[in-house]
Amino acid sequence: xxxxxxxxxxxxxxxxxxxxxxxxxxxxxxxxxxxxxxxxxxxxxxxxxxxxxxxxxxxxxxxxxxxxxxxxxxxxxxxxxxxxxxxxxxxxxxxxxxxxxxxxxxxxxxxxxxxxxxxxxxxxxxxxxxxxxxxxxxxxxxxxxxxxxxxxxxxxxxxxxxxxxxxxxxxxxxxxxxxxxxxxxxxxxxxxxxxxxxxxxxxxxxxxxxxxxxxxxxxxxxxxxxxxxxxxxxxxxxxxxxxxxxxxxxxxxxxxxxxxxxxxxxxxxxxxxxxxxxxxxxxxxxxxxxxxxxxxxxxxxx
Numbered sequence: 196x197x198x199x200x201x202x203x204x205x206x207x208x209x210x211x212x213x214x215x216x217x218x219x220x221x222x223x224x225x226x227x228x229x230x231x232x233x234x235x236x237x238x239x240x241x242x243x244x245x246x247x248x249x250x251x252x253x254x255x256x257x258x259x260x261x262x263x264x265x266x267x268x269x270x271x272x273x274x275x276x277x278x279x280x281x282x283x284x285x286x287x288x289x290x291x292x293x294x295x296x297x298x299x300x301x302x303x304x305x306x307x308x309x310x311x312x313x314x315x316x317x318x319x320x321x322x323x324x325x326x327x328x329x330x331x332x333x334x335x336x337x338x339x340x341x342x343x344x345x346x347x348x349x350x351x352x353x354x355x356x357x358x359x360x361x362x363x364x365x366x367x368x369x370x371x372x373x374x375x376x377x378x379x380x381x382x383x384x385x386x387x388x389x390x391x392x393x394x395x396x397x398x399x400x401x402x403x404x405x406x407x408x409x410x411x412x413x414x415x416x417x418x419x420x421x422x423x424x425x426x427x428x429x430x431x432x433x434x435x436x437x438x439x440x441x442x443x444x445x446x447x448x449x450x451x452x453x454x455x456x457x458x459x460x461x462x463x464x465x466x467x468x469x470x471x472x473x474x475x476x477x478x479x480x481x482x483x484x485x486x487x488x489x490x491x492x493x494x495x496x497x
Contacts, residue, residue, distance in 0.1 A: 245284045247313040253287065253294045253303060256330055264304060272301060273308035281306055284315040286333075288326055294318070297326060298333040327355060335367055342398040343391050346380045353378075379405045382473070387417040396420055399427040403434050408473045447471050461489055 285299025296303055297319065306314045321329060331348045334340060340348070352358050352366075360378070364371045380391070380401050387404060390396045396404075400420050407413040416433055419425060425433065450471055457465040457478070464479040480486045 243317055245315050245317060248287065248294055248316045249313050250303070250307055250311065252292075253296060253314070253316075254290075255300055255303070256296050256326075264301065269301065269305055269308065272305040276302075276305050276309040276311065281311070281315055284317045286319055286329075287316045288319055288321050295326075297321065297330050324356070328352070332366060341392055341394065342377065342380055342401055343388055346377045349374055349378050350381060376402055376405075384410055384413050384417075386414050390417055390421060397427070400425075400430055403427060403430045406468055406475060407434055408469045461492065463489070 281302055283299070283302065285302050286297040287294040288297060294316070299316075303314060319329075331352055335345060335348050349363050352363050353360070358366075360371050360374045363369075364374045367374070377398075380388075380398075382405060383391070383401065387396070387401070391398075391401050396417060400417075404413055404417055407416060416430065419433065420430055423429075447470075450467070454465050454467050454476070457476070461478060463481070463485055466477045466479075468475045468477075478489065480489060
């Protein structure tokens with residue numbers, strides 16, 4: 196893989212980093228080569244040359260993380276394109292006699308809705324692994340992916356490229372806890388995931404529900420969020436109440452003994468939510484001395 200591929204999309208895509216249409220751009224300032232046949236593009240066109248490619252010659256990337264496109268915003272973008280044209284070129288790679296979208300599927304879809312026959316594009320010479328990496332990173336750096344799409348994309352970066360959570364966080368400019376908490380959403384029950392994808396449950400609600408290890412309780416609470424319009428704070432209280440009623444009964448003797456051992460070794464309150472397969476362990480500290488003592492113990496354990 197080329198060094199620096201993950202440095203950020205500004206360095207990969209030049210100045211073409213925003214999905215929105217810039218209506219004040221002067222079309223006459225953009226130089227394009229109109230392409231009549233795919234064969235006309237033989238040769239090196241990787242230096243950000245903008246070309247007009249027939250929409251009929253372009254395929255979407257089936258591996259891109261975005262699954263849902265908001266029809267309202269897509270229609271708004273289409274209306275803008277009818278008036279101003281497509282200001283930002285999409286990013287594609289040539290595969291055989293056709294082209295596959297790496298970035299800009301919204302613009303591609305909106306252009307088809309607007310009745311255009313061609314679209315401005317930049318052709319990149321990416322390898323198969325680079326295509327996957329850039330496509331995932333490009334989508335993750337946008338703000339309109341739903342939480343589950345983001346979680347799947349992050350997990351795919353880790354599975355396909357062997358990235359750690361730290362590396363994913365670094366490439367995306369996010370903290371490691373944000374990445375970890377997003378990926379944990381994949382542990383939610385399918386019914387809950389569907390509600391998130393439908394926009395009925397927010398990312399904040401979803402993160403609270405991950406702590407509920409009982410499947411039926413998790414689904415019940417998710418439905419309550421929708422039916423009763425619970426806030427995230429309301430849900431957190433409900434989750435604590437649910438865990439308080441069910442946690443001890445689901446914990447093995449060994450797990451409870453582990454918690455007692457941690458209390459004795461750390462010299463502070465330790466509590467647990469969950470069971471032998473999933474859950475959270477909480478370690479309390481009450482002043483700086485407590486925190487320093489726990490940190491010293493961690494250093495010794497290393």
